[in-house]
Amino acid sequence: MIQLRVHQSELTYEGAFSPPIAALIDAPGGVASAVVSQFGHLDLSISDLSQDQGSLEDRGLSFEIAKFNADVLLRADRLEIRFFSIEDTGDDAAALVQGVWQVLASVSPETTLKSHSLRFEIDCEQMTGSYHSTLEGFCSPHQNLPKGTDTAVVYYLPPDSSEGFLDSNFVLNRSAEVQGGILLAVTLVFDGKTFRPEDGFRAGRKRLEDLLSRLDLELLLKDSQTGM
Secondary structure (H helix, E strand, O other): OEEEEEEEEEEEEEEEEEOOOOHHHHOHHHHHHHHHHHHHHHOOOHHHOEEEOOOHHHOEEEEEEHHHOEEEEEEOOEEEEEEOOHHHOOHHHHHHHHHHHHHHHHHOOOOEEEEEEEEEEEEEEEOOOOHHHHHHOOOOOOOOOOOOOOOOEEEEEOOEOOOOEEEEEEEEEEOOOOOOOEEEEEEEEEEOOOOOHHHHHHHHHHHHHHHHHHOOEEEEOOOOOOEO
8 A cells, every 4th residue: 555645735626617607707797696695604895806808608606615625616507616725625615516506596596417526636745755766667768768767647437327437647747846856746526417506525535535545545644544
């Protein structure tokens, strides 16, 4: 078992919907009012919302929820919630996702969830060995390449309709934050007809744990020996 101690982590939830929510472009004020109504108890006010401009696909609303250490972006075709620490993504985080979807449903009842994904970005340090020795067990550089060549690993995970899984990927690469460390970047995509928005975190964590186990990898929290 290869043990990796977590140095820092982020998690991004993205939900794609169909049809697009025109109100996010045509009547952002109405959406903003619905957001404040939903999250006003968290000290969110109209002044805390930004109306994003630019190309059509970039227009929408964005705001920060300090309680969750998260940024929320609402676009016509998708929503993104970026959590700056995976440790902040427990049951309350699922409630945040559910609350955002309630806002969207109130302004566009016909909109449905097409798919949603979780992107884990975890910078780790190895408990033993080096980047090279750790990755060598997954993929060794070709013998004709220069000595000292390192590699990265990308696994493209196929869809599985019986489980509600869509095309996903699992990456082991160099960390830009930890000297000689490993970046674990995993994007898990789920069918919106199979999983409700609030179920995404539980399903994503369970599938990540299963993939780590299959690869004999164990994640340790930064300040303890307890797994994530």
